[in-house]
Amino acid sequence: MIIxxxxxxxxxxxxxxxxxxxxxxxxSLEQWSVGSRGxxxxxxxxxxxxxxxxxxxxxxxxGWAYGRGAPAFYIIAYGALAYIMSYWLLPAIWRRATExxxxxxxxxxxxxxxxxxxxxxxxAVSIAALMPYLVLQFRGLGLIVSEVSYDAISATAAIWIGxxxxxxxxxxxxVHGSAAAAAIKDALVLxxxxxxxxxxxSILHGGIGEMFTRxxxxxxxxxxxxxxxxxxxxxxxxxxxTVCGFYMWPHTFGSVFTAKHAGVFRRNAVLMPLxxxxxxxxxxxxxxxxxxxxxxxxxxxxxxxxxxTKQTFGPWIVGLVGAAGLLxxxxxxxxxxxxxxxxxxxxxxxxxxxxxxxxxxxxxxVPVLAAVALFxxxxxxxxxxxxxxxxxxxxxxxxxxxxxxxxxxxxxxxxxSASGAIAGIIMGEVTVAVVTxxxxxxxxxxxxxxxxxxxxxxxxIALLINVCTMITVSRFTRTTHFDDTRTAAPTALAA
Amino acid sequence: MTRPYRLLALVPVxxxxxxxxxxxxxxxRLLGMPFLLGWLVMWxxxxxxxxxxxxxxxxxxxxxxxxxxxxxxxxxxxx
Numbered sequence: 001m002i003i004x005x006x007x008x009x010x011x012x013x014x015x016x017x018x019x020x021x022x023x024x025x026x027x028s029l030e031q032w033s034v035g036s037r038g039x040x041x042x043x044x045x046x047x048x049x050x051x052x053x054x055x056x057x058x059x060x061x062x063g064w065a066y067g068r069g070a071p072a073f074y075i076i077a078y079g080a081l082a083y084i085m086s087y088w089l090l091p092a093i094w095r096r097a098t099e100x101x102x103x104x105x106x107x108x109x110x111x112x113x114x115x116x117x118x119x120x121x122x123x124a125v126s127i128a129a130l131m132p133y134l135v136l137q138f139r140g141l142g143l144i145v146s147e148v149s150y151d152a153i154s155a156t157a158a159i160w161i162g163x164x165x166x167x168x169x170x171x172x173x174x175v176h177g178s179a180a181a182a183a184i185k186d187a188l189v190l191x192x193x194x195x196x197x198x199x200x201x202s203i204l205h206g207g208i209g210e211m212f213t214r215x216x217x218x219x220x221x222x223x224x225x226x227x228x229x230x231x232x233x234x235x236x237x238x239x240x241x242t243v244c245g246f247y248m249w250p251h252t253f254g255s256v257f258t259a260k261h262a263g264v265f266r267r268n269a270v271l272m273p274l275x276x277x278x279x280x281x282x283x284x285x286x287x288x289x290x291x292x293x294x295x296x297x298x299x300x301x302x303x304x305x306x307x308x309t310k311q312t313f314g315p316w317i318v319g320l321v322g323a324a325g326l327l328x329x330x331x332x333x334x335x336x337x338x339x340x341x342x343x344x345x346x347x348x349x350x351x352x353x354x355x356x357x358x359x360x361x362x363x364x365x366v367p368v369l370a371a372v373a374l375f376x377x378x379x380x381x382x383x384x385x386x387x388x389x390x391x392x393x394x395x396x397x398x399x400x401x402x403x404x405x406x407x408x409x410x411x412x413x414x415x416x417s418a419s420g421a422i423a424g425i426i427m428g429e430v431t432v433a434v435v436t437x438x439x440x441x442x443x444x445x446x447x448x449x450x451x452x453x454x455x456x457x458x459x460x461i462a463l464l465i466n467v468c469t470m471i472t473v474s475r476f477t478r479t480t481h482f483d484d485t486r487t488a489a490p491t492a493l494a495a
Numbered sequence: 496m497t498r499p500y501r502l503l504a505l506v507p508v509x510x511x512x513x514x515x516x517x518x519x520x521x522x523x524r525l526l527g528m529p530f531l532l533g534w535l536v537m538w539x540x541x542x543x544x545x546x547x548x549x550x551x552x553x554x555x556x557x558x559x560x561x562x563x564x565x566x567x568x569x570x571x572x573x574x
Contacts, residue, residue, distance in 0.1 A: 070519075076535050077511050080542040084504050087546060209527030216521055216529070223521040223529035232515030239512060266550045273543040280536055 004148050007319030008326060011188070015181045015327065016169055054332040055140030058189065058325055059302045061279055065286025067301035069222035071230035072283060078239045079276040082246035087269040089247060091262035092406045098257070104343045105253040109398075112405035115418035121425055122398060123343050126250040129391040130336050133249075134373045137333040138163060140302075141326065142377075147306040148322030159377055162330060167370045170334045170341075171363045181334070185327035190278060192324040196309060197281025200288040203312060211288060218291070228443075233452045237460035244463060245396030251332075251339040285309075341365035390436040393459030397428035400467045416470055419477040424470030431462035500552050507542045511535065 057075065064072035093108070100111045105126055110119025138159050145158030169181070198208075205211035215222055225232055247253060259265065282305075289296075289308035296304055309321050345362035401421035434440070435458045442454040442461075510517070518534035525533025 070529070070531055073532055073535055076532075076539060077514065080535075080539045081508055081511055084508060084542060084546065087504070087549070207527070209524065212521075212524065212527060212529055224531060225515050225519050232519060235515040236512050263554075266546075266553070269546040270543055270550060273539050273546070276539055277536070280532075283532070 003315040004319030004322060008145065008148060008322050011323035011326060012165055015184055016165060055137055055325065055329045057279060058282065058328045059140055059305055061282040062286035062305040063301040065283040066289050066304035068230060070225050071235065074235050074238050076276060076279050078242040080273050081239065081243045083269050083272040085243060086247065086265055090256050090265040093256050094259055094262050094265065103257065104346055105250045106343055107346060109401065113418040113421055118418050118422050121422050123347055125394055125398060125425065125429060126343060127340055129394040130250060130340055131373060131376065132391045134333060134336045135376045137329045138373055138377045141329040143302065144306065144322055144325040144329065147303065148318055163370050163374055166330055166333050166337065167367050170337050170366050181327065181331045185331045188324035188327060192321045193278050193281045197284035200308060200312060201284055204288050204292050208284060214291060215287060228451045229455065231451065231455045234455040234457060237457040241396055241457050241459040241463060242392060244399040245392050248395040248398045250343060251335040254339045337366055337369055340369050390432060393432040393462060394429060396459050396463060397425050397466050400424055400470055415474065417474045417477045420470045420474030423473040424466040427469040428462040428466030431465050432459060498556065501549055503545050504549060507538050507545060510538045
């Protein structure tokens with residue numbers, strides 16, 4: 001316990017120290033939140049990976065493989081597709097964001113549609129979607145520290161320590177701190193995930209092939225998608241829905257702005273799919289745990305990785321794995337905090353505020369937001385997974401309006417108006433909220449419909465409703481107003 | 496379509512979205528993994544290759560276009 005906790009404390013200390021070194025000179029909001037748009041391939045790559053590999057992938061990925069089997073593979077599938085999309089999508093976003101000098105996602109939408117109202121709707125959606133995500137990170141943090149301390153530290157104390165550490169370094173260091181921490185986190189996650197993914201199946205089952213042979217014998221249907229529920233149509237619709245939402249998270253959208261030039265994203269489109277392979281090893285850990293630490297159910301499946309590690313290895317390894325887990329919670333947590341704070345301060349400060357003033361205000365929001373997230377974390381309840389799925393379905397609704405704003409407008413038929421965009425987003429969100437909060441299930445509502453239709457992910461259905469609303473409302477509210485930057489660069493998306 | 500090679504990116508998209516119908520089985524095993532997982536991992540690697548290829552072709556074309564624009568500017572008579 002002493003050894004594993006010391007490793008955890010050392011990791012936290014080194015990360016904080018590195019972040020504080022990166023903090024010098026970050027005084028304006030632009031420096032604090034987007035690093036003066038001067039980051040190259042490696043740093044942007046680190047930042048983006050820093051946001052994508054969260055406690056949900058590290059603990060949740062292995063937990064899903066453990067609890068559900070084959071449906072967990074959707075996590076590998078959507079990653080690959082999201083990076084293909086990024087090749088065209090991110091340079092287009094980056095070029096406009098840089099030209100317009102915007103710092104956050106709501107501003108981007110407001111500028112693209114020349115509508116403050118749309119900006120406020122986007123900000124509200126973003127903040128509503130990010131809070132449960134932040135709560136999830138904090139809860140993961142508590143889980144990891146109390147498991148690694150062999151229950152010597154309570155989850156509550158762990159959550160407090162982690163939150164305070166996050167707040168301190170976000171307030172001092174901003175995006176530079178996150179990039180430095182992301183680098184340490186990536187190294188640790190790579191080593192521990194790949195190490196565990198290879199070591200656990202061979203120690204416990206005599207190899208990866210043997211492990212799957214045993215699994216197939218004992219749980220014959222575990223390694224293929226079921227015919228109902230998490231079925232093929234659920235898989236495909238979830239993949240499409242999550243790909244659309246992938247870059248709509250405000251913090252991911254925000255990290256696009258940190259790039260020095262658009263070529264950074266082209267190289268990332270090659271590197272990121274390889275990085276996604278880490279998940280394969282995370283799955284191996286989950287599958288190894290199925291046969292070795294059976295019996296975890298409900299939300300306890302997220303403990304599968306930590307439990308099987310504790311059962312197999314000594315405190316040194318447990319400490320290292322815990323440190324990796326700690327950083328997968330802290331780094332995305334800090335980026336989420338920072339992007340909500342940036343959004344709020346830009347919404348609240350008057351236009352004539354100086355750069356230093358708005359930067360100070362953004363920093364002051366950080367502890368307030370952390371306190372709110374802590375409140376929800378301690379409020380507890382088993383609804384966190386429901387909330388996360390809802391959050392993903394929520395941010396995805398921003399995608400159609402974003403795409404429409406990027407398309408070349410050589411013909412007016414594509415023109416989507418600000419009212420159309422707002423109506424589409426609201427209809428999409430209402431669909432998600434009604435179905436998720438009302439705990440409605442489509443197979444129960446429409447029992448006579450084929451399961452291949454009723455298994456479709458609700459976020460995907462909301463997306464369709466969103467697009468139809470957006471196009472219909474736009475037909476009636478379209479104005480002849482054209483943004484000059486848009487007509488000046490009709491081939492921007494293709495460039 | 497000035498850059499038809501970009502359509503290559505559609506191949507992994509189709510292979511992955513249609514995977515639950517094309518590849519939803521455990522046998523034959525690929526590198527010890529169940530077929531569905533092996534299929535997805537294979538296409539993940541192909542995705543990286545395809546994006547590297549498209550990226551290389553794009554930057555070659557871009558630099559050629561840049562060079563052309565330069566010569567055109569040089570050749571233009573001074574106002």
